[in-house]
Amino acid sequence: MRLEQSVVVVATKNKGKIREFAHAFAPLGKQVKSMYDYPDLPDIVEDGETFAENAFKKAKAVGDALQLPVLADDSGLCVDLLDGRPGVYSARFAGEGASDHENNLKLLDMLESKQLGDDTEQPLLSPARFVCALLLYHPVSGETIEAEGSVEGWITSETAGSGGFGYDPLFYLPQYGRTMAELTLEEKQAISHRGAALQQLAAKLEQQI
Ligand SMILES: O=c1nc[nH]c2c1ncn2[C@H]1C[C@H](O)[C@@H](COP(=O)(O)OP(=O)(O)OP(=O)(O)O)O1
Numbered sequence: 001m002r003l004e005q006s007v008v009v010v011a012t013k014n015k016g017k018i019r020e021f022a023h024a025f026a027p028l029g030k031q032v033k034s035m036y037d038y039p040d041l042p043d044i045v046e047d048g049e050t051f052a053e054n055a056f057k058k059a060k061a062v063g064d065a066l067q068l069p070v071l072a073d074d075s076g077l078c079v080d081l082l083d084g085r086p087g088v089y090s091a092r093f094a095g096e097g098a099s100d101h102e103n104n105l106k107l108l109d110m111l112e113s114k115q116l117g118d119d120t121e122q123p124l125l126s127p128a129r130f131v132c133a134l135l136l137y138h139p140v141s142g143e144t145i146e147a148e149g150s151v152e153g154w155i156t157s158e159t160a161g162s163g164g165f166g167y168d169p170l171f172y173l174p175q176y177g178r179t180m181a182e183l184t185l186e187e188k189q190a191i192s193h194r195g196a197a198l199q200q201l202a203a204k205l206e207q208q209i
C-alpha cells in the first residue's frame with residue numbers, strides 16, 4: 001500500500017491530533033482531512049481492548065464509508081501507580097463525553113489520594129507513558145498497516161503549559177524539565193508517542209513501495 005494521494009484522511013474528531021498530523025504531513029506536501037470534513041459518517045464505537053483494536057475500528061468505519069484509504073489513531077495514557085489505567089479508557093476516564101480538564105482532575109485526584117499520609121509531598125506522582133497506535137486501512141484490498149509508539153514521563157501535580165491537548169499539561173518530561181504542554185509542535189513531534197508511531201509507519205510504507 002502507498003499513500004499516494006495529496007490528501008490524507010484521518011479518522012478522528014480530536015482537534016489536537018488533527019493539528020499534529022497536519023504538521024507532520026505538511027512537509028510531505030500532504031493535506032490532512034478529518035471526520036469534520038465528511039458529514040454523515042457512521043458513529044464509531046471504540047470498545048476495543050487494545051489501542052490497535054480501536055484504531056482498526058475507526059479506520060475501517062471511515063474507510064469503508066468513504067471508499068478511501070484512511071489513517072486512524074487510538075492513543076492514551078498508562079500510569080504505573082494505577083496499573084496502567086486509564087489506558088484505552090483515557091478519553092472517557094471521568095465519564096462519557098468528559099473534557100480534558102475533567103479527565104486531568106480525576107487523574108490527579110486518584111494519584112494525590114494515594115499520596116495522602118506521606119511525610120513529603122512530591123510533585124512527581126507516578127511514572128507513566130503515552131501510547132499511540134496508528135493504523136492505515138485500505139477499503140478495496142482490506143489491507144492494513146499498523147505502527148505503535150510510546151513516550152515515558154511522569155505525572156506531575158504541578159501542571160503547566162497550554163500547548164498540546166489531553167493530558168499534556170500533567171505529563172512531565174525530566175529530560176526537558178517541562179511538561180508536554182510546554183513543548184512546541186516540533187518538539188512534541190520529535191519525542192512523542194504519535195511522532196514515534198508516525199516514523200514507524202513511514203518506514204513500513206517505504207518498505208512496501
Ligand atoms: O498526545 C497526547 N497528549 C495528551 N493526551 C493524549 C495524547 N494522545 C492521546 N491523549 C489522550 C487524550 C484522550 O483522553 C485519549 C485519546 O483517546 P482517543 O479515543 O484515541 O482520541 P479521541 O477520542 O480524543 O479522538 P478520536 O477517537 O476521534 O481520534 O488519550
Ligand SMILES: [Mg+2]
Pocket residue numbers: 046091
Ligand atoms: Mg476516541
